[in-house]
Amino acid sequence: MCGIIGYVGPRNAVPLLIDGLRRLEYRGYDSAGIAIIPDGGKILVERNQGKLAGLEALIDGKNLDAHTGIGHTRWATHGRPSVPNAHPHRVGRIALVHNGIIENYLSLREALVGQGRTMASETDTEVIAHLIDSHMQAGMGVEAALRKTLGQVHGAYALGVVCEDTPDVIYAAKKACPLVVGLGKGENFIASDIPAILAQTREVIYLDDGEVAVLTPDKVHVTTVDGRAVQHTPDIISWNPVMAEKAGYKHFMLKEIHEQPTAITDTILGCITPERDGVTLPELGISADTLKAVTKINIVACGTSWHAALVGKYMIEALARIPVEVDIASEYRYRDPIIQPDHLVILITQSGETADTLAAMAEAKDKGAKVLTVCNVVGSSAARASHGVIYTHAGPEIGVASTKAFTTQLVALYLFTIYLGQLRGTLDADTRARLVADLTRLPRLVERVLGHEPAIQVMAKRYFRYTDFLFLGRGIQFPIALEGALKLKEISYIHAEAYAAGEMKHGPIALIDENMPVVCIAPPDRLYDKVLSNALEVKARDGVVIAMVGENDTEITSRVDDVIVVPPSNEFLAPVLYAVPLQFLAYHIAVLRGCDVDQPRNLAKSVTVE
Numbered sequence: 266m267c268g269i270i271g272y273v274g275p276r277n278a279v280p281l282l283i284d285g286l287r288r289l290e291y292r293g294y295d296s297a298g299i300a301i302i303p304d305g306g307k308i309l310v311e312r313n314q315g316k317l318a319g320l321e322a323l324i325d326g327k328n329l330d331a332h333t334g335i336g337h338t339r340w341a342t343h344g345r346p347s348v349p350n351a352h353p354h355r356v357g358r359i360a361l362v363h364n365g366i367i368e369n370y371l372s373l374r375e376a377l378v379g380q381g382r383t384m385a386s387e388t389d390t391e392v393i394a395h396l397i398d399s400h401m402q403a404g405m406g407v408e409a410a411l412r413k414t415l416g417q418v419h420g421a422y423a424l425g426v427v428c429e430d431t432p433d434v435i436y437a438a439k440k441a442c443p444l445v446v447g448l449g450k451g452e453n454f455i456a457s458d459i460p461a462i463l464a465q466t467r468e469v470i471y472l473d474d475g476e477v478a479v480l481t482p483d484k485v486h487v488t489t490v491d492g493r494a495v496q497h498t499p500d501i502i503s504w505n506p507v508m509a510e511k512a513g514y515k516h517f518m519l520k521e522i523h524e525q526p527t528a529i530t531d532t533i534l535g536c537i538t539p540e541r542d543g544v545t546l547p548e549l550g551i552s553a554d555t556l557k558a559v560t561k562i563n564i565v566a567c568g569t570s571w572h573a574a575l576v577g578k579y580m581i582e583a584l585a586r587i588p589v590e591v592d593i594a595s596e597y598r599y600r601d602p603i604i605q606p607d608h609l610v611i612l613i614t615q616s617g618e619t620a621d622t623l624a625a626m627a628e629a630k631d632k633g634a635k636v637l638t639v640c641n642v643v644g645s646s647a648a649r650a651s652h653g654v655i656y657t658h659a660g661p662e663i664g665v666a667s668t669k670a671f672t673t674q675l676v677a678l679y680l681f682t683i684y685l686g687q688l689r690g691t692l693d694a695d696t697r698a699r700l701v702a703d704l705t706r707l708p709r710l711v712e713r714v715l716g717h718e719p720a721i722q723v724m725a726k727r728y729f730r731y732t733d734f735l736f737l738g739r740g741i742q743f744p745i746a747l748e749g750a751l752k753l754k755e756i757s758y759i760h761a762e763a764y765a766a767g768e769m770k771h772g773p774i775a776l777i778d779e780n781m782p783v784v785c786i787a788p789p790d791r792l793y794d795k796v797l798s799n800a801l802e803v804k805a806r807d808g809v810v811i812a813m814v815g816e817n818d819t820e821i822t823s824r825v826d827d828v829i830v831v832p833p834s835n836e837f838l839a840p841v842l843y844a845v846p847l848q849f850l851a852y853h854i855a856v857l858r859g860c861d862v863d864q865p866r867n868l869a870k871s872v873t874v875e
């Protein structure tokens with residue numbers, strides 16, 4: 266999830282680009298750069314690894330002046346944070362910036378290298394620049410070359426392109442990644458998101474997938490990739506700048522809950538085989554032979570990531586038939602774990618910087634294990650120290666309470682499980698095809714769950730004054746009960762704990778009374794009747810039950826106090842769908858309690874100390 270800005274007009278582009286990038290830093294900040302065309306001259310590119318302040322220091326005093334330019338702040342997807350991997354990428358007479366993921370970049374890159382071209386970076390973006398340049402070398406103008414290139418790339422993109430041949434033009438293209446055109450008076454803008462340009466104009470056009478925009482200072486011409494003209498009625502943005510950074514949502518956490526369909530889609534992108542009967546993980550970094558020989562897996566993490574690890578255990582043991590042990594990182598690092606060379610240790614960490622998780626990784630490596638990290642930050646300490654990595658493409662997660670990072674961790678584990686199953690022969694092609702088909706439907710199912718927010722917001726009004734909660738789940742949903750309890754406690758400060766529902770009778774049932782709501786996760790799976798009994802045990806003791814059930818449920822619905830309905834999916838993806846309503850419940854209760862949802866007291870987004 267990178268940030269793009271572009272300007273063409275009578276003013277000096279440089280300060281406008283820098284200001285725009287500063288307002289986009291929440292979209293990514295591991296490197297930044299600009300490309301400008303000083304009057305009539307050659308393209309000038311300035312790039313810096315690290316935060317935007319580094320780029321500002323780099324160009325300070327250079328008196329850069331140009332009326333056309335593009336800028337980019339990066340959230341790495343392919344290629345670690347570095348200056349060569351920073352955007353803009355310049356090839357020949359063009360420079361471009363890109364947000365998105367090009368699925369077929371490896372094959373395109375091989376073909377370009379085969380034609381004698383030299384790649385200066387590890388990115389998929391540079392491949393686009395080389396394709397455009399190759400068509401220009403064959404005699405095409407830059408716009409035709411761009412259109413031809415868009416027909417060759419598969420995946421998601423928001424692009425800004427400038428060319429020395431047309432110094433007062435910006436070319437933009439959009440597919441599956443946001444890109445808006447800002448309409449000024451004698452000047453025009455492109456941006457990934459409204460905050461970048463809101464200080465300059467409130468009149469915008471939201472480009473649609475498959476559209477190309479050509480901007481000059483006085484005109485914006487929008488067409489489809491194949492050149493058919495498209496008419497857009499400009500929108501007038503009423504947000505203030507602070508609201509704009511949250512896309513109009515009250516908190517980053519709420520924005521990130523709603524970003525989950527996109528985050529899941531982006532995490533899946535490029536990981537499904539063309540035949541759609543399996544998974545491909547080209548960047549995994551651990552050989553198939555190594556994975557075939559694995560006799561045991563340890564998954565190690567902290568907090569919400571540990572909950573993901575617990576779900577992963579159910580997935581891997583059920584579908585790949587490998588024994589899995591799950592540990593809290595702060596325990597694992599000190600318990601002198603027994604590790605053999607054919608053990609695989611998986612670390613799950615959104616930030617890639619959690620001290621306990623990094624220490625656990627070091628312990629596993631010291632004892633000879635292969636280490637794989639599931640991580641949301643390219644080039645993070647954990648990613649760099651691992652033998653292999655599976656990236657979640659959730660984009661920056663600003664809210665301290667993890668939401669989209671968690672559900673994309675579950676998706677990454679699901680992908681890895683199918684990959685293991687196909688390597689080790691525990692999943693036949695039909696089963697894999699069914700699991701893959703279920704996965705491709707997941708983003709739309711999450712969209713449906715997001716539609717329940719208003720009902721959950723009303724429900725929160727009935728529960729925000731309680732001081733204790735109990736969350737119950739069985740099997741693969743027990744970790745979701747843990748996650749629901751953690752979400753509630755960390756942002757609303759209400760005491761909440763979770764139990765495997767079968768454990769209720771071994772103690773927690775003594776707590777049940779009308780003062781402690783009990784959330785029962787009861788999907789229509791093979792354990793439904795057991796959870797139903799637990800819910801009735803609570804009701805029989807004057808308890809208050811909020812049940813999470815499948816559609817058309819009849820058994821529990823009529824016998825509890827509140828119900829949250831969740832659409833059907835296979836049992837291994839159900840944890841994603843049942844986690845989302847619990848995110849909403851915690852969020853709206855915390856808001857009603859006046860808590861600081863994005864920065865809860867005593868918490869940090871990444872716990873980089875013991």
Ligand code: AGP
Nearest residue numbers: 568569570614615616619666667
């Ligand atoms: C989750 O909402 C919390 N923010 C916290 O438990 C977090 O999951 C934990 O600190 C692990 O962070 P990591 O995934 O970045 O390693």
